[in-house]
Amino acid sequence: MRESSESFGPVVPTGTTALETAESLRRELAVRQITGDVHGGYGLALVSVWVGLVVWCDGERFWWRTGWSLQRGRFVYAWHPAGDPERAAGRIAAVHAELQERHMPPWLVPEVAEMDHGPR
Template sequence: MRHDQSNEWNRCACCPEPRQPVGLDPVRRLSALETADELRAALACMGIAGDVHEGRGLALVSVWTGLVVWTDGFWYRWWTGRRSQTGRWLYAHHSAFEPERAARRLAARYAELREAPSDMAAGAS
């Protein structure tokens, strides 16, 4: 039997009850604070300390001078230390669903900043 879709969301015209979405398991979205805490914990496992701050739907993980990661619960973002040809800061981003992989990338940036002179780490030109 072929099911014809009606205009109602998730309803088949020939079925009285709504159908369950196929292959979609409900996933609880983590808040920005929860994803920031996951990243902080992943960094701590690597011996890198970080402070978490939260407000207005965003959370920040302060790692080092020039290395602050912010998240909205979906993505982690941080400054790469580079600028575009027009002088704009270039940012890296990583899925917030992979805090351990993001922490490994951040550990590399952290090492760069620890070796760099402090004025360059802060983004001075």
């Protein structure tokens, strides 16, 4: 891993694509029993983790929404260097756990999983 001269911290080695970096995050999330789908195109990649939790990657950074700023009227984002997918996965796992507590889609709740909930 090479160090960046910017204040953003370490970046991934040259030649690592956004898709490869996103896949490394998906693998680290899987270690934590969190599944994700990776999608790539146009130099970016996404890791779809949970309802309301999508992680973007450009090959240098991961970023995801963490909330809403009433003062600024826009979303607030967190980011992490893509060269450190293990720690990024730990941070994302914490957000995932919080979202699971607040929003469990009915089709995932065991007691009602067999019911027809209509189109998804």
